[in-house]
Amino acid sequence: MTKEAFKIAVAGLGTVGGGTVKAIERHAEVMASRCGRPVIVSAVSALSKDGLDFDVSGYAWYGDAVEMARDCDADVVVELIGGSEGIAKKVVETALEAGRHVVTANKALIAHHGLALAKVAEEKGVSLNYEAGVAGGIPIIKAIREGFAGNDVNKVQGILNGTCNYILTTMREEGRDFDEVLKDAQDFGYAEADPSFDIDGVDAAHKLAILASVAFGVEVNFDAVHIEGIRHISSTDIQFAEELGYRIKLLGVALRHDDVIEQRVHPTMVPLSASISTVEGVFNAVVVDGDEVDTVMLEGRGAGERPTASAVVADIADIARGISLPTFSVPVTDLAKVSTRPMSEHCGAYYVRLALMDKPGVFADVAAALRDHNVSMESMLQRGREPGEPVPVVITTHETLEADMTAALEAIGALDTVTEPPRMIRIESA
Numbered sequence: 458m459t460k461e462a463f464k465i466a467v468a469g470l471g472t473v474g475g476g477t478v479k480a481i482e483r484h485a486e487v488m489a490s491r492c493g494r495p496v497i498v499s500a501v502s503a504l505s506k507d508g509l510d511f512d513v514s515g516y517a518w519y520g521d522a523v524e525m526a527r528d529c530d531a532d533v534v535v536e537l538i539g540g541s542e543g544i545a546k547k548v549v550e551t552a553l554e555a556g557r558h559v560v561t562a563n564k565a566l567i568a569h570h571g572l573a574l575a576k577v578a579e580e581k582g583v584s585l586n587y588e589a590g591v592a593g594g595i596p597i598i599k600a601i602r603e604g605f606a607g608n609d610v611n612k613v614q615g616i617l618n619g620t621c622n623y624i625l626t627t628m629r630e631e632g633r634d635f636d637e638v639l640k641d642a643q644d645f646g647y648a649e650a651d652p653s654f655d656i657d658g659v660d661a662a663h664k665l666a667i668l669a670s671v672a673f674g675v676e677v678n679f680d681a682v683h684i685e686g687i688r689h690i691s692s693t694d695i696q697f698a699e700e701l702g703y704r705i706k707l708l709g710v711a712l713r714h715d716d717v718i719e720q721r722v723h724p725t726m727v728p729l730s731a732s733i734s735t736v737e738g739v740f741n742a743v744v745v746d747g748d749e750v751d752t753v754m755l756e757g758r759g760a761g762e763r764p765t766a767s768a769v770v771a772d773i774a775d776i777a778r779g780i781s782l783p784t785f786s787v788p789v790t791d792l793a794k795v796s797t798r799p800m801s802e803h804c805g806a807y808y809v810r811l812a813l814m815d816k817p818g819v820f821a822d823v824a825a826a827l828r829d830h831n832v833s834m835e836s837m838l839q840r841g842r843e844p845g846e847p848v849p850v851v852i853t854t855h856e857t858l859e860a861d862m863t864a865a866l867e868a869i870g871a872l873d874t875v876t877e878p879p880r881m882i883r884i885e886s887a
């Protein structure tokens with residue numbers, strides 16, 4: 458092979474950056490054959506060489522990643538530092554301005570600044586690829602941008618955060634409470650020391666906003682995502698869910714209704730008959746509904762050194778092969794500006810858990826509050842209780858407007874026989 462090498466500069470040599478350098482080295486031969494020329498790392502940048510478990514002596518070393526993005530000899534700058542602002546953003550902007558392709562795993566950056574960055578990429582005629590940022594090793598961006606190109610996609614939903622899925626799975630399997638399982642997840646390295654981005658749903662929302670943009674051809678709009686995390690899910694909810702034929706998942710759901718988009722991340726009761734309910738532990742899954750293909754689910758590892766590096770390397774391979782696609786599947790000027798459907802207009806079924814004092818007429822008061830707000834009950838479960846303790850009661854509803862459900866819960870919460878604020882979890886049909 459005599460063709461000139463395709464050169465990569467990697468900024469950030471942590472979990473994913475280190476994994477990417479090692480994967481390119483490990484697969485040098487097959488990459489050269491697949492891309493029609495050698496694909497090599499030519500430059501790297503990190504804060505320090507200390508603690509690296511691979512040799513960087515063969516690469517140009519830059520202490521300043523922005524300088525590398527501007528001055529190096531690489532065709533592609535791979536940003537694996539992280540964060541939506543600061544150095545990562547500067548590295549990506551500088552590389553694009555310098556006419557270099559960019560590959561990143563940084564979903565926060567793409568969710569917040571993807572539109573502006575995509576404009577620069579288009580003006581400069583270079584690619585901005587971010588497969589690893591959405592569901593790690595699952596090639597979902599490729600699937601939507603290329604595999605579903607002949608479909609109208611009106612729904613995308615998924616388990617987009619492995620930390621949350623691990624916590625919910627472990628709570629169910631071991632009958633343990635949230636705080637305890639979170640602590641274990643941190644000790645095992647599945648959760649960050651500050652886990653809020655994961656457990657409060659922000660990380661999943663970054664990924665959902667990107668998926669909605671690519672799937673529906675609309676401007677990426679993170680601020681339009683309704684976000685709820687899993688902190689308030691109790692082991693009691695998880696047991697009730699099983700009894701009712703559901704499993705609780707932190708789901709990201711994006712729906713297109715003509716010119717209105719609904720984007721939401723929240724704990725969801727998923728029927729045990731739905732494939733996504735069987736996706737457990739740290740695994741992620743994304744389900745796409747296309748009008749031609751029907752429903753397709755992709756499942757795999759959403760994080761970790763090797764699965765994430767696999768997606769980064771695939772993005773690099775595309776560029777080396779000369780495959781260049783619009784960042785969000787259509788050119789920036791063709792991305793639709795759409796409005797957001799407020800959650801009050803969401804229509805769905807609900808699970809509600811109440812703690813009631815054991816007094817005559819309590820159920821009648823709850824039923825009246827539901828009736829007065831147009832909420833139709835589907836089923837009710839009641840648990841035994843210790844003497845003097847409130848009675849745990851669970852209600853599921855038929856399809857209801859969220860504004861009505863919220864008003865009914867306010868009325869129920871105000872009853873003096875209700876001893877805790879009502880807990881509500883949305884039910885998704887599939």
Ligand SMILES: NC(=O)c1ccc[n+]([C@@H]2O[C@H](COP(=O)([O-])OP(=O)(O)OC[C@H]3O[C@@H](n4cnc5c(N)ncnc54)[C@H](OP(=O)(O)O)[C@@H]3O)[C@@H](O)[C@H]2O)c1
Binds near residue numbers: 470564
């Ligand atoms: N980890 C995953 O499984 C995963 C999965 C999907 C997407 N991602 C995304 O991938 C990106 C990287 O994540 P990661 O887990 O690999 O993070 P990480 O292990 O913390 O690595 C980040 C690296 O960037 C380096 N760095 C910090 N500031 C720098 C600077 N000014 N110049 C050059 N290097 C700098 C850090 O150096 P020090 O170590 O010296 O601070 C560290 O080596 C993030 O956007 C993340 O959201 C990660």
